[in-house]
Amino acid sequence: MEIRDKQNRDMRKLLVVQVAGLGYDFLQQNHGVEWEGLTFLSAASVFPAVTCTAQASFRTASIPGQHGMVSNGLWDRRYAKARFWEQSSRLVEGPRIWEQFRKAGHTVGMLFWQQSLGESVDVVLSPAPIHKHHGGMIQDCYCQPEGLYADLCKKVGRPFNLMHYWGPLASHRASQWIADATVALLADDRAPDLCLTYLPVLDYDLQRFGPQHPRSQRALGRALTQLSALKQAAESNGYDILIFGDYALGDVTGGPVYPNLELRKQDLLKVRHVGRMTYPDLNASPAFVMVDHEIGHVFVPDASCIGNVRDVLEGLPGISEVLDRDQQVERGVGHPNAGELMLVAEPGRWVAYPWWQDASEAPDYAGHVDIHNKPGYDPAELFWGWPPGSVSQNLGRIRGSHGRSGSGREIAWASSCMSGGSKSLVELAENVREWLKESV
Numbered sequence: 001m002e003i004r005d006k007q008n009r010d011m012r013k014l015l016v017v018q019v020a021g022l023g024y025d026f027l028q029q030n031h032g033v034e035w036e037g038l039t040f041l042s043a044a045s046v047f048p049a050v051t052c053t054a055q056a057s058f059r060t061a062s063i064p065g066q067h068g069m070v071s072n073g074l075w076d077r078r079y080a081k082a083r084f085w086e087q088s089s090r091l092v093e094g095p096r097i098w099e100q101f102r103k104a105g106h107t108v109g110m111l112f113w114q115q116s117l118g119e120s121v122d123v124v125l126s127p128a129p130i131h132k133h134h135g136g137m138i139q140d141c142y143c144q145p146e147g148l149y150a151d152l153c154k155k156v157g158r159p160f161n162l163m164h165y166w167g168p169l170a171s172h173r174a175s176q177w178i179a180d181a182t183v184a185l186l187a188d189d190r191a192p193d194l195c196l197t198y199l200p201v202l203d204y205d206l207q208r209f210g211p212q213h214p215r216s217q218r219a220l221g222r223a224l225t226q227l228s229a230l231k232q233a234a235e236s237n238g239y240d241i242l243i244f245g246d247y248a249l250g251d252v253t254g255g256p257v258y259p260n261l262e263l264r265k266q267d268l269l270k271v272r273h274v275g276r277m278t279y280p281d282l283n284a285s286p287a288f289v290m291v292d293h294e295i296g297h298v299f300v301p302d303a304s305c306i307g308n309v310r311d312v313l314e315g316l317p318g319i320s321e322v323l324d325r326d327q328q329v330e331r332g333v334g335h336p337n338a339g340e341l342m343l344v345a346e347p348g349r350w351v352a353y354p355w356w357q358d359a360s361e362a363p364d365y366a367g368h369v370d371i372h373n374k375p376g377y378d379p380a381e382l383f384w385g386w387p388p389g390s391v392s393q394n395l396g397r398i399r400g401s402h403g404r405s406g407s408g409r410e411i412a413w414a415s416s417c418m419s420g421g422s423k424s425l426v427e428l429a430e431n432v433r434e435w436l437k438e439s440v
Helices: 024-030 051-060 099-103 148-156 172-186 203-209 214-236 259-265 303-314 325-330 425-437
Strands: 014-019 041-043 073-076 081-084 108-111 123-127 141-144 194-199 240-245 255-257 271-274 277-280 288-292 295-299 319-323 341-345 349-351 411-415
Touching (some): 014 425, 051 425, 073 288, 099 425, 123 148, 148 172, 194 214, 203 214, 214 240, 259 288, 259 303, 288 349
Parallel strands (some): 014 240
Antiparallel strands (some): 123 141, 240 411, 271 277, 319 341
């Protein structure tokens, strides 16, 4: 990689913008790779290609087998429980790419990155709502230093609306607020020398409608408009810029796969009946699949059952691979946090968490936005359901998904200070680390 020199190395500053779902093919087909004086290049994402895994790989310049964020959720074997979207930075193992940079007296900030709470940085901004005891929610954002969120709300002209960040109302408005807040921060005296921010604008309609839909193409236009404002703010405040995608989405043409339903049919997943509803008995079950987009981690407490579980899941239509521990190591996911087995959906399919067919058996959280209690990722939360106020349980509405890696799933990246050489997200992060070292 060529790292372009700057006249004053001691004043080196960098804005990193991670754009959810910015795939190279999607960008090339719908806009082209030339944009405002920058040229977007392609690079391989990590496997699995999901948000928390990709962000952890970037901040550590390492593979999932090293940093441990093997999906957006982690399975706690002690509690027999899936925990999705937990925000503690301690969940990400390994040194950060900015450690030497920060030790030399430079400052670092993270806006809306996953697992940023408690991180070794100087500025943090992350959604942190308070869930009220009798229902409802108080919207708020966690921030460091104290008072930053309130000040940014004043400069942006409105508070951050969590309803625009996820759920049926999720839209470009959440991404616009983050972009506006980042622009305001870069001009603030608390602006960090390395600022990592996040734009989710593409993610919603790419999942709802797929990469080929006009709605997704319009979302790309909004993303480029927001990026343009960030690029101008960076230039005005003496920052170089790096833009990169975390994963590329593929079209869903064949609908979801239900591995937990199949395990239940084979008496490998036990359920608990509560009225007419069913909940998984994860303490008694021989196996359970924690799903995340196009992949699933299969947890099998008794090693003697692994062969039987594998036979069942390998025969499930829509599953292309069932990876054992050795195969996971070969794919870069050799970590204790991973399942005893790992599923990869066929192209055009994705992996869904339900263990029921009869809608009356659905657990209470199935019809709500409930990212922490559902034991798997549920993209149907992006649609309204019935009755009014609920979210859809029609998983056939999903038209885009991600998690797979390889040809056709490359991410796009561009930078004002780096060119060429980065063939993977991990290599890109390592080159950022080297760029930052030039200031030390």
